[in-house]
Amino acid sequence: MRKKGNYLMIDNPDNIFNTELNPDTVALIGIPFDEYSSFMRGPAKAPSAIRQTLHNGSSNLFAENGVNLESHSLFCDLGDLALPRGEDAMTAIETAVGRLAEQKARVLALGGDHAVTFPVVKALTNTHDNLTILHLDAHPDLYDSYDGSRFSHACPFARIMETGRVKRLVQVGIRGMNDEQRRQVDKFGVTCIEMKDYRSKNPIVLEGPLYLSVDMDVLDPAYAPGVSHHEPGGMSTRKVLRLIQSIQCPIVGADIVEYNPDRDVNGMTAAVAAKLVKEIAGVMIRQVK
Ligand code: MN
Ligand code: MN
Numbered sequence: 001m002r003k004k005g006n007y008l009m010i011d012n013p014d015n016i017f018n019t020e021l022n023p024d025t026v027a028l029i030g031i032p033f034d035e036y037s038s039f040m041r042g043p044a045k046a047p048s049a050i051r052q053t054l055h056n057g058s059s060n061l062f063a064e065n066g067v068n069l070e071s072h073s074l075f076c077d078l079g080d081l082a083l084p085r086g087e088d089a090m091t092a093i094e095t096a097v098g099r100l101a102e103q104k105a106r107v108l109a110l111g112g113d114h115a116v117t118f119p120v121v122k123a124l125t126n127t128h129d130n131l132t133i134l135h136l137d138a139h140p141d142l143y144d145s146y147d148g149s150r151f152s153h154a155c156p157f158a159r160i161m162e163t164g165r166v167k168r169l170v171q172v173g174i175r176g177m178n179d180e181q182r183r184q185v186d187k188f189g190v191t192c193i194e195m196k197d198y199r200s201k202n203p204i205v206l207e208g209p210l211y212l213s214v215d216m217d218v219l220d221p222a223y224a225p226g227v228s229h230h231e232p233g234g235m236s237t238r239k240v241l242r243l244i245q246s247i248q249c250p251i252v253g254a255d256i257v258e259y260n261p262d263r264d265v266n267g268m269t270a271a272v273a274a275k276l277v278k279e280i281a282g283v284m285i286r287q288v289k
Helices: 013-018 043-054 087-102 114-124 156-162 179-188 237-245 268-286
Strands: 026-031 075-082 106-111 131-136 166-174 191-194 210-215 251-257
Touching: 026 043, 026 087, 026 268, 043 075, 043 106, 043 251, 043 268, 075 087, 087 106, 087 114, 106 114, 106 268, 114 131, 114 156, 114 210, 114 251, 131 156, 156 166, 156 179, 210 237, 210 268, 237 268, 251 268
Parallel strands: 026 075, 026 106, 106 251, 131 166, 131 210, 166 191, 210 251
Antiparallel strands: none
């Protein structure tokens, strides 16, 4: 496994081709970008903080299903993308993820704020038709524009649904709904399961290929204080893990976004994010026959 310090320079995207990946490899890639955060910066520091926690020796690299990332031939850490600023960063992310998808790798992206999900998913729609997205978040992130920006981290799922290339968007854990975003839910036909209505015993029926997007603020701030937007009344860590571990359909890509190290307490949110890396990668790897 490649550990931190192995950087891919996006000013030369061909570097991604220099890494030989087995088909279906879960390729961990850091996207240190938080320019489109509306409230506070910080998530750009997340990928290195999460990696540090993953490798600090406090825990092993086993997922709960028995997959060991430490030595697995289907897991690779590609380091962080070195990104230009603004909309050029969006293009660079899309290019890099597109290259990985062409190699039949499955990206596991570490944000960054939630704005990075738009270019990641956009790239994947070139190789995957009929994508379903499972989006875990306190917020719908469906604004047409926010503070004058259409690329804000409050907008990525509006941009994604406008492409017309995603079959279904399923949101779980929402507790920041308002009238404007309710209209967007209706406009785009989003399946939105608000936290107040979510019952873990009612399974969510999903068809693959699936993209999984986890905003850390889907968790209750008691479990994950290291996020920019504290939204009480959220999920426990175990509820999120159970939901992820129950996924049956093929996951073709995933992200973990909005961890903000500046807001963390004793690295406890970094530990949750590192746990999610192991569990999401574990499920993805176990799906390969
Ligand atoms: Mn979000
Ligand atoms: Mn959120």
